[in-house]
Amino acid sequence: MSGKASHGEEADFASRNGGTSVETALRSTNVLGAGATPVDFYGVDELLTEEEQALRSRVREFVDAEVLPVIAGYWERAEYPKDILIPGLARLGVMGGSLEGYGCPGMSTVAEGLVSAEMARGDIAVFAVAVASGMVMRAIHSWGSEECRQRWLPEMAKMDKLGAFALTEPYVGSDAAHLKTHVRRNGDHYILNGAKRWIGNARDADIIMVMARDEDGEIGAFLVEKGSPGVETSFMAGKGAARVVPSFDVTLEDVRVPIENRIEGFRGFRDAGKLLTHGRFLVSCASLGQAMACYEAALAYAMDREQFGKPIASFQLVQQKLVWMLTEITAMQLLCWRLGNLIDNGRMKPEQASMAKMNNAYKTRQIAAAARDVMGSNGILLENRVIRQQADAEATFSFEGTDHVQTLVIGRKITRHNSFA
Known part of the structure; x- marks a missing residue:
């Protein structure tokens, strides 16, 4: 398939299907437009700083101008718009999120959540490419040596280098504490x-951060550089959700990793859990962005579509x-803002991130279904945006742990009984 799609692609979809693109309705009702005000029924914007609002507006403008006009075609072809996303995210200067120094933007965690929501409002692929590399950056920043930080973070912040986060295994998902991938020391290599x-980004990544169990049974993090012998990536085709996100199987056979490429301070599943907890905050915000996209489209369509005169x-x-959609979105916004605020003040508990992720991912599925229902049969057309987000909400529902896992995390906290199998 060809690379970059035409910016008139949604209009072409509408013409082929004998309908009016939701793009027209969105703009005519002023629900969506470059820099348009996001959904905000409870005045959440009053809780944001001017810098946070300005950053959100920049990301929204990029999504509206460069992602939304073409993403339906990429989704239909299951094609990754690398030539749009990588330069676009580099221009925005958002890689690294709330990390400070080494070329990272050092934004507030609240702002990092706003960015995640606006990315996912365009497509989960925008969020996924950023968060996969961002998780590696966070690990290096938190536990890497100074040499490791200087080597990787400045270029990753500019998106001159990409990272991939490799935790999940073919037979290990929620039970991530029992990884099968193993590592042994051999002289000056592992x-x-x-x-x-x-594994997102695996084929394009300059480094894949692989979680593996060492000879002492402890989980460590190892940076596998692009082109390392023994690494094979296989594209996962046939996905019915997150079709624009390139996912891969990665096999590692006697891969030699220099000792300096071990993230030395990273020790055990507790540190992995810290990364996943932050990831759950970001996914809760991404779910909010998906829900907002569905509500915006449904409202605009309902204002424009006439029946019975x-x-x-x-x-x-x-x-x-x-x-109902607006009420749930408002609750999701308040959860995200409060959780980001708690993180910024060093007061967040892991169970709070689990609650936000569990609630927002679950409610987004329902909001997407309701928005599709408002549109009737037109709701299943890609130019009307909702069916893409509805399918992709199924992927977000499982990102960073299913609702079952989040429920058990919260249940353990409130009952003091561990009900994990």
């Missing part, structure tokens, strides 16, 4: 053997769905 699955937005049943 030797890695094992397999990883669902008047807009369907005037019908009681349609208003009920729109009001």
